[in-house]
Amino acid sequence: TMILGIETSCDETAAAVVENGTKILANAVASQIDIHRRFGGVVPEVASRHHVDQITIVCEEAMRESGISWGDLDAIAVTQGPGLIGALLVGVNAAKALAFAHGIPLVPVHHITGHIYANRFVHELQFPLIALVVSGGHTELVFMKAHGSYQVIGTTRDDAAGEAFDKVARTLGLPYPGGPEIDRLAKQGKASIDFPRAWLEEGSLDFSFSGLKSAVINYIHNERQRGREISKADVAASFQVSVAEVLVKKTMLAAGRYDIRQLLVAGGVSANSRVRKEMTAAAETRGIPLVIPPLRLCTDNAAMIAASGTIGFLKGMRADLALNGSPNLAIEDF
Numbered sequence: 590t591m592i593l594g595i596e597t598s599c600d601e602t603a604a605a606v607v608e609n610g611t612k613i614l615a616n617a618v619a620s621q622i623d624i625h626r627r628f629g630g631v632v633p634e635v636a637s638r639h640h641v642d643q644i645t646i647v648c649e650e651a652m653r654e655s656g657i658s659w660g661d662l663d664a665i666a667v668t669q670g671p672g673l674i675g676a677l678l679v680g681v682n683a684a685k686a687l688a689f690a691h692g693i694p695l696v697p698v699h700h701i702t703g704h705i706y707a708n709r710f711v712h713e714l715q716f717p718l719i720a721l722v723v724s725g726g727h728t729e730l731v732f733m734k735a736h737g738s739y740q741v742i743g744t745t746r747d748d749a750a751g752e753a754f755d756k757v758a759r760t761l762g763l764p765y766p767g768g769p770e771i772d773r774l775a776k777q778g779k780a781s782i783d784f785p786r787a788w789l790e791e792g793s794l795d796f797s798f799s800g801l802k803s804a805v806i807n808y809i810h811n812e813r814q815r816g817r818e819i820s821k822a823d824v825a826a827s828f829q830v831s832v833a834e835v836l837v838k839k840t841m842l843a844a845g846r847y848d849i850r851q852l853l854v855a856g857g858v859s860a861n862s863r864v865r866k867e868m869t870a871a872a873e874t875r876g877i878p879l880v881i882p883p884l885r886l887c888t889d890n891a892a893m894i895a896a897s898g899t900i901g902f903l904k905g906m907r908a909d910l911a912l913n914g915s916p917n918l919a920i921e922d923f
């Protein structure tokens with residue numbers, strides 16, 4: 590099965606060609622990070638305009654790099670949602686135009702299923718499994734009994750983990766996106782500050798990061814107000830340890846509750862070195878096979894969309910030219 594994937598849900602314009610859901614023939618990503626950095630975050634209108642600029646170039650680049658021709662494609666898979674509506678529409682419209690022009694089926698993809706399927710480039714998925722999805726907009730535990738079957742068993746009640754990383758980084762005066770900056774800085778610091786961990790009710794698989802975020806921001810403001818010099822590296826390290834500890838403990842709690850054959854970590858925050866290290870150690874202790882994507886497949890890309898789209902294609906999922914972007918698309922409908 591040969592699939593062209595297209596992704597424009599946030600601030601990367603991406604296209605990729607994937608064979609059999611497992612082999613990447615081309616993976617083109619035009620990142621807008623440098624453009625949004627001077628605003629301290631993604632500006633939706635600016636993102637849409639840059640997607641329009643880049644989409645044709647990126648799709649052509651992916652096709653050229655793959656060495657295949659349009660007639661070799663079985664389908665075009667595109668991110669339908671969730672994401673920024675103006676950004677999603679650029680990818681959806683490009684996919685519709687290409688599918689129509691070349692007479693190829695169109696397959697809608699849920700962005701988060703894409704993050705999960707990035708793991709399939711590392712190891713074949715083995716069901717039942719649990720995926721911890723930690724990204725800029727999501728923090729959830731997803732149970733999968735088979736390909737293309739998603740049951741959310743835990744979710745954040747407020748902020749996503751990535752959002753907390755970005756906001757804490759911003760308060761520390763670090764550039765956007767904050768996650769990689771905190772990760773880097775934390776390596777030079779000590780986790781000496783005792784920030785809270787939100788466990789919620791006993792046994793809950795839900796997350797909460799707004800309390801931690803506020804505690805860190807208040808700490809920074811209070812110290813500054815008292816004229817005390819803060820160690821940014823210690824703040825970064827202490828914050829990161831708190832996030833990683835909660836993510837790992839909740840994931841292990843879930844893993845103990847369900848009879849699973851595999852544990853996956855997905856989304857931008859799975860690039861975090863502390864999360865990777867702690868999760869690897871915890872899974873090893875419990876003898877649970879763990880898969881985490883390589884760094885370049887953790888953040889947004891289109892190879893993951895093509896990989897999830899391959900499953901959708903094989904299940905017979907199709908969209909017609911009425912397909913629209915859906916900013917709040919639910920994973921359980923996929």
Ligand code: ATP
Nearest residue numbers: 724725726727751766768769772857858860861889
């Ligand atoms: P979503 O997938 O929920 O729609 P998104 O697509 O914007 O949101 P991703 O691209 O998956 O999110 O991930 C981006 C997030 O990952 C940002 O919040 C970024 O700070 C975070 N991130 C990236 N690298 C790291 C890292 N090394 N440590 C912590 N966070 C990181």
Ligand code: MG
Nearest residue numbers: 599600601889
């Ligand atoms: Mg992004």
Ligand code: FE
Nearest residue numbers: 700724888889
């Ligand atoms: Fe994402």
